[in-house]
Amino acid sequence: GAVVSQHPSWVICKSGTSVKIECRSLDFQATTMFWYRQFPKQSLMLMATSNEGSKATYEQGVEKDKFLINHASLTLSTLTVTSAHPEDSSFYICSARDGDASSGNTIYFGEGSWLTVV
Amino acid sequence: DAKTTQPPSMDCAEGRAANLPCNHSTISGNEYVYWYRQIHSQGPQYIIHGLKNNETNEMASLIITEDRKSSTLILPHATLRDTAVYYCIVRLDNAGNMLTFGGGTRLMVKP
Numbered sequence: 001g002a003v004v005s006q007h008p009s010w011v012i013c014k015s016g017t018s019v020k021i022e023c024r025s026l027d028f029q030a031t032t033m034f035w036y037r038q039f040p041k042q043s044l045m046l047m048a049t050s051n052e053g054s055k056a057t058y059e060q061g062v063e064k065d066k067f068l069i070n071h072a073s074l075t076l077s078t079l080t081v082t083s084a085h086p087e088d089s090s091f092y093i094c095s096a097r098d099g100d101a102s103s104g105n106t107i108y109f110g111e112g113s114w115l116t117v118v
Numbered sequence: 119d120a121k122t123t124q125p126p127s128m129d130c131a132e133g134r135a136a137n138l139p140c141n142h143s144t145i146s147g148n149e150y151v152y153w154y155r156q157i158h159s160q161g162p163q164y165i166i167h168g169l170k171n172n173e174t175n176e177m178a179s180l181i182i183t184e185d186r187k188s189s190t191l192i193l194p195h196a197t198l199r200d201t202a203v204y205y206c207i208v209r210l211d212n213a214g215n216m217l218t219f220g221g222g223t224r225l226m227v228k229p
Contacts, residue, residue, distance in 0.1 A: 004161075036219075043221055043222065045219075046216055049216055093162070095162075106164055106167065107164070107216075109154075109161035109162045110161050111161050112159070112160060114159075
């Protein structure tokens with residue numbers, strides 16, 4: 001299957017600083033990428049949908065000024081958590097749609113990034 | 119997207135088949151059934167998907183009932199590494215359409 005890579009796998013940052021997480025589609029072009037957040041023992045919650053070359057669409061309750069998403073190329077989307085606070089500590093996961101006809105619009109996920117804000 | 123219902127947890131003996139059910143009684147005619155699994159502290163892994171016909175790949179088989187209101191994911195010979203949370207998702211197979219995750223089934227494969 002298609003490969004989606006996230007970096008970093010884990011990061012610890014001080015409260016008030018900003019952190020950037022990268023999501024790359026390694027062997028396919030992804031016009032659409034999705035960002036999820038998952039708290040311990042809970043399911044994945046969609047944060048935003050990112051389309052290459054345009055503004056992201058945020059889910060209700062997700063602050064767009066706090067979670068900045070950039071999708072500047074067909075293989076890279078970034079999520080920046082600005083002015084991070086301890087309550088932002090979570091597992092952040094990106095996914096990308098492989099739009100090749102043979103894969104049928106299947107969505108593949110990255111390995112996830114653990115963010116701990118201290 | 120249609121809502122799905124899965125049992126919260128299941129156990130399976132190593133080497134035996136694991137049959138994971140999913141109810142999606144409100145599924146519409148053009149929605150696909152997708153299965154993903156999430157091993158602890160990793161991103162979800164795509165397993166299989168189908169529309170009407172049963173599907174099989176190197177990981178699993180997907181059996182969809184004729185009325186499409188339910189499906190079963192079959193892992194033919196479960197191993198300890200198959201211990202994970204399994205998510206059944208129904209989704210329009212359109213570009214840009216996201217996946218909405220429910221609670222999933224926590225499968226525990228025991229020696």
